[in-house]
Amino acid sequence: MDPSEETLLITHFVCHIVKNYLAHILNTKVPLILGIWGGKGQGKSFQTELIFQTMGIEPVIMSAGELESERAGEPGKLIRERYRTASQVVQNQGKMSCLMINDIDAGLGRFGNTQMTVNNQIVVGTLMNLSDNPTRVSVGQDWRDSDITNRIPIIVTGNDFSTIYAPLIRDGRMDKFYWQPNLEDILNIVHRMYEKDGISRDEVERVVKTFPNQALDFYGALRSRTYDRSILKWIDDIGGVENFGSKLLKRRKDQSLPVFIPPEQTVDALLEAGYSLIKEQQLIMENKLSKEYMKNIDD
Structure with missing residues (x-):
């Protein structure tokens, strides 16, 4: 081998x-x-x-x-x-x-x-x-x-x-x-990314094969995207968007912030985040708004 x-x-x-x-x-x-x-x-x-x-x-x-x-x-x-x-x-x-x-x-x-x-x-x-x-x-x-x-x-x-x-x-x-990682390398690297989250290698393989031909950065971005809902809930706990700046930066030393609870990583949550990222990728490729601002740009 x-x-x-x-x-x-x-x-x-x-x-x-x-x-x-x-x-x-x-x-x-x-x-x-x-x-x-x-x-x-x-x-x-x-x-x-x-x-x-x-x-x-x-x-x-x-x-x-x-x-x-x-x-x-x-x-x-x-x-x-x-x-x-x-x-x-x-x-x-x-x-x-x-x-x-x-x-x-x-x-x-x-x-x-x-x-x-x-x-x-x-x-x-x-x-x-x-x-x-x-x-x-x-x-x-x-x-x-x-x-x-x-x-x-x-x-x-x-x-x-x-x-x-x-x-x-x-x-x-x-x-x-x-450096041109093959599928086995990608699976090993992504598995290490999610090792502490309890995501098994089989689950990692399912995610990678659902979104093939993506850069390794994409699989790291999935994890970040799954945090969005938990962060929004934490902002509500702190008093909402309007009070976020003052609560975060102007609080007294004896005041503590609400405890942030990271989301439990699941395959379904990662897949949902992946489809969201893919949608954004497609919008960029389809719209090409730069064409509207630079009419003389070559295709």
């Missing part, structure tokens, strides 16, 4: 982390960056968080929104600072750490006729330099003895790495893994 995509991802991830921490004793070149890419909403960040917890890794996390700034050079400096912060976690706390950049292609990718900004170029150059010199990282203009740091593995996620500057993703700098 072939290993599942989930098992392959975990194996790839663990090997990347361990190889980077042992790079000084291995007689081989080890890529500093691991790029995990695949379709939107497929649980890439969720899986990495689980692996961090399992391995006891304390990640330093960045988002694509931090890769651009009104000040030239600021994002590149921020990456170096975060990298050094991760190194200090290793040195001061005795924990493994890594630099995690989510949705990197949203910040660095080139789409259509868009052009690279100065900060895009600096960020790419910074990551390439870190890959080539992972233990010598300066945040200023001058090299100092204190610029020597621990080698810190970098994990990046994205949807389409073909939009990123090619020399950054070459094999010597970035190890890549295409």
